[in-house]
Amino acid sequence: MASVEFNHVWKIYGGTVEAVVDACWKCEDGEFFSILGPSGCGKSSSMRMIAGLEEITRGEILFNDRVVNALPPTERNVAMVFENWALYPNLTVYENIAFPLRVRKLPESEIDHKVKEAARFLNLENILQSGVKRLSGGEMQRVSIGRAIVRNPEVLIMDEPISHLDAGLRARMRDELKTQVSKLGVTTLYITHDQVESMAMADRIAIMNLGKIQQIGTPLEIYYNPYNEFVGGFIGEPPMNFALCNLSTDNGDRFVESPSFKFKLERELSSLFNKYEGSSEVKIGVRPEDVWVSLSPKEGWFPMDVDFVEPQGERTIISLRLKSGDFFLTEISGDLRPEVGHIIYVRFDQRHIHFFDTKTGTNIFFEQYKNREIERGK
Amino acid sequence: MARVELKNIIKRFGDNTALDDVSFSIQDGQFFCLLGSSGAGKSTTINIISGVELPDAGKILLNDKDITGFLPQERNIATAFESYALYPHFTVYQNLMFPLEAPGRKHTLTLKEKDGLVHRTASMLGIEELLHRYPRELSGGQRQRVALGRTLVRRPNIYLLDEPIAHLDAKLRHRMRSELKKIQQELGITTLYTTPDQLEALSMGDVIAVLNKGKIEQIGTSDEIYYKPVNMYVARFVGDPPMNFFKAVYKGTHFVIENESNFQIPVHPNSKAQLDRNMKEHPIFIGIRPKDITTVSPQDRQAHLRGEVVLIDTLGQTSVITVKEHSHIVKVKINTDKLPNLHAIVGLQFDNLKLYYFDAESRERLG
Numbered sequence: 001m002a003s004v005e006f007n008h009v010w011k012i013y014g015g016t017v018e019a020v021v022d023a024c025w026k027c028e029d030g031e032f033f034s035i036l037g038p039s040g041c042g043k044s045s046s047m048r049m050i051a052g053l054e055e056i057t058r059g060e061i062l063f064n065d066r067v068v069n070a071l072p073p074t075e076r077n078v079a080m081v082f083e084n085w086a087l088y089p090n091l092t093v094y095e096n097i098a099f100p101l102r103v104r105k106l107p108e109s110e111i112d113h114k115v116k117e118a119a120r121f122l123n124l125e126n127i128l129q130s131g132v133k134r135l136s137g138g139e140m141q142r143v144s145i146g147r148a149i150v151r152n153p154e155v156l157i158m159d160e161p162i163s164h165l166d167a168g169l170r171a172r173m174r175d176e177l178k179t180q181v182s183k184l185g186v187t188t189l190y191i192t193h194d195q196v197e198s199m200a201m202a203d204r205i206a207i208m209n210l211g212k213i214q215q216i217g218t219p220l221e222i223y224y225n226p227y228n229e230f231v232g233g234f235i236g237e238p239p240m241n242f243a244l245c246n247l248s249t250d251n252g253d254r255f256v257e258s259p260s261f262k263f264k265l266e267r268e269l270s271s272l273f274n275k276y277e278g279s280s281e282v283k284i285g286v287r288p289e290d291v292w293v294s295l296s297p298k299e300g301w302f303p304m305d306v307d308f309v310e311p312q313g314e315r316t317i318i319s320l321r322l323k324s325g326d327f328f329l330t331e332i333s334g335d336l337r338p339e340v341g342h343i344i345y346v347r348f349d350q351r352h353i354h355f356f357d358t359k360t361g362t363n364i365f366f367e368q369y370k371n372r373e374i375e376r377g378k
Numbered sequence: 379m380a381r382v383e384l385k386n387i388i389k390r391f392g393d394n395t396a397l398d399d400v401s402f403s404i405q406d407g408q409f410f411c412l413l414g415s416s417g418a419g420k421s422t423t424i425n426i427i428s429g430v431e432l433p434d435a436g437k438i439l440l441n442d443k444d445i446t447g448f449l450p451q452e453r454n455i456a457t458a459f460e461s462y463a464l465y466p467h468f469t470v471y472q473n474l475m476f477p478l479e480a481p482g483r484k485h486t487l488t489l490k491e492k493d494g495l496v497h498r499t500a501s502m503l504g505i506e507e508l509l510h511r512y513p514r515e516l517s518g519g520q521r522q523r524v525a526l527g528r529t530l531v532r533r534p535n536i537y538l539l540d541e542p543i544a545h546l547d548a549k550l551r552h553r554m555r556s557e558l559k560k561i562q563q564e565l566g567i568t569t570l571y572t573t574p575d576q577l578e579a580l581s582m583g584d585v586i587a588v589l590n591k592g593k594i595e596q597i598g599t600s601d602e603i604y605y606k607p608v609n610m611y612v613a614r615f616v617g618d619p620p621m622n623f624f625k626a627v628y629k630g631t632h633f634v635i636e637n638e639s640n641f642q643i644p645v646h647p648n649s650k651a652q653l654d655r656n657m658k659e660h661p662i663f664i665g666i667r668p669k670d671i672t673t674v675s676p677q678d679r680q681a682h683l684r685g686e687v688v689l690i691d692t693l694g695q696t697s698v699i700t701v702k703e704h705s706h707i708v709k710v711k712i713n714t715d716k717l718p719n720l721h722a723i724v725g726l727q728f729d730n731l732k733l734y735y736f737d738a739e740s741r742e743r744l745g
Binding site: 038196200219287314334 | 549555559560574575576600604605614618620667693694695700
């Protein structure tokens with residue numbers, strides 16, 4: 001097994017298209033590390049450079065602190081699991097798993113030993129002699145993992161292995177993958193565009209957008225303290241709400257104001273602004289669960305129009321229309337069902353309001369919140 | 379004004395029965411969701427209503443008139459397919475214009491009216507600035523919106539939308555759900571919408587039909603499907619993570635769960651009378667949603683069972699833990715601030731007012 005490190009890695013296509021820009025990160029030995037981002041963010045280019053399928057334009061990739069830039073794919077000992085699992089349809093489970101060993105011309109007894117060991121590990125012993133065509137999705141996935149790990153790779157790369165599945169099956173596969181991988185303890189790089197997968201499975205996540213690493217952290221660090229507006233909006237479902245606001249002070253009190261609402265900052269939050277010297281125009285980000293709702297008026301709560309109501313069983317998602325034309329989503333208990341066109345009253349959980357710089361998009365209090373003990377729940 | 383009715387539709391492909399006696403009706407102006415996993419028969423249903431496929435048996439009625447044998451163009455139905463099927467050599471504008479000028483249909487609109495419709499549709503879908511582009515210059519999500527636009531630009535009897543927003547990213551998909559529903563409500567056009575996503579169906583459908591292997595499992599409102607599932611299939615399919623099930627026997631004051639530890643769940647006094655009427659001593663399945671289970675200390679006498687935490691999914695403010703108790707795997711949804719450690723032993727307490735009961739053989743819900 002190995003650690004994998006990106007040291008100022010660039011990938012530039014045709015001299016101009018910057019697919020990966022100055023990426024720096026390190027995935028520790030045995031870690032489950034996810035690279036997450038929308039299509040075109042550079043995650044696939046990163047993966048291909050690790051596997052050796054793509055040349056590194058600039059910078060270094062290191063396995064166990066050893067530079068592997070010049071190593072051909074066959075010498076990197078990286079195994080890959082793909083979206084379609086790419087099994088050989090005419091071979092048995094046994095032969096599918098044995099395939100990479102046969103390619104290496106290992107002695108038969110060793111192949112047999114390794115295949116059976118992998119099969120035992122992945123609970124495939126009973127179906128080793130079956131064809132792969134009639135296997136369930138879960139079994140195919142395990143065969144695919146078996147084939148990947150049978151040669152003891154240093155690094156296991158999974159490229160969107162479950163993103164094409166229906167939601168229910170995807171959740172089951174996710175559990176299974178996570179269980180298998182943690183049993184194996186192999187260094188795993190998990191590439192996906194689905195934030196739920198990264199959040200649920202990874203030890204740490206590197207979020208990419210437009211070729212650049214946006215933030216690296218544990219799922220909860222990223223969720224509760226996003227480095228910038230992109231990360232805030234990309235992580236979480238329903239997505240984070242944003243609104244342009246102005247900061248003002250009155251009699252020593254500090255206020256946040258937009259065309260649709262105005263609220264006074266509580267002491268703890270207000271004191272954070274004491275050293276703030278940036279623009280008085282900021283963008284606030286509030287997650288739907290941190291938008292609190294009352295059906296009747298309350299002191300200090302601001303009225304908003306109900307634009308759309310989504311009943312989802314145990315929860316209701318409400319879309320509120322702001323005067324600016326923007327929408328704010330809020331997530332409330334399933335037994336509350338305000339009607340479209342009605343007015344409801346709203347306030348924000350001030351422990352979880354994020355302030356972003358309107359020019360750079362960065363989280364103004366990222367550093368301050370970094371060391372704050374994460375207040376989870378309410 | 380369009381009311382659609384499917385009566386006992388059967389459709390076979392070789393040995394495979396894609397639709398097996400499917401009946402439902404969609405009222406005028408209704409947003410009807412057909413929910414099912416891939417292979418359930420959703421697209422076949424769409425194809426049969428649009429006239430692309432003919433059923434082997436059964437009838438399709440449009441406002442009580444039998445249209446089963448009608449050609450697609452005689453039905454005045456607009457369909458958006460999951461695959462975009464855009465004309466590659468047409469711009470977005472021309473693609474949107476095409477249905478308004480297609481040969482074989484009656485066209486009564488002036489050029490100005492058509493142009494207005496194209497622009498209005500494009501702005502509803504947020505693709506106005508793409509009108510001059512070609513499909514190859516668009517992302518998957520943009521193409522899908524154009525495909526949807528080509529359907530919504532028309533004013534047919536019925537919209538058939540086959541997973542029309544499946545390929546949009548999560549954020550846009552959420553936005554499009556409400557946009558689409560609002561457009562539909564505004565136009566008042568009867569709509570059949572298919573999706574494999576239970577949240578989407580719950581969110582959007584005036585009425586939802588759950589389709590499984592060519593058969594309708596249940597038809598009902600969002601709340602009926604979620605709170606009153608008729609059987610274990612629907613109960614498991616709707617809700618995330620899915621409902622937990624335990625095979626059990628009713629003993630008057632408690633349920634005994636059939637597994638290695640035979641743990642018990644006491645009966646809530648308020649539900650006893652009803653249970654006495656409905657339960658006999660034959661095995662049933664108890665169902666409970668992950669949010670209706672709480673974690674307590676394993677020593678707590680209120681704990682109904684104890685098990686090891688084998689998986690933790692942190693999803694943000696809420697997390698899902700998987701607890702293993704002998705052969706049972708239990709999913710529990712909890713606040714992230716209450717997360718136990720991986721491999722910790724926890725006690726679980728079931729909210730016994732939130733239990734569901736199913737016949738162990740028929741898998742139908744009891745009571």
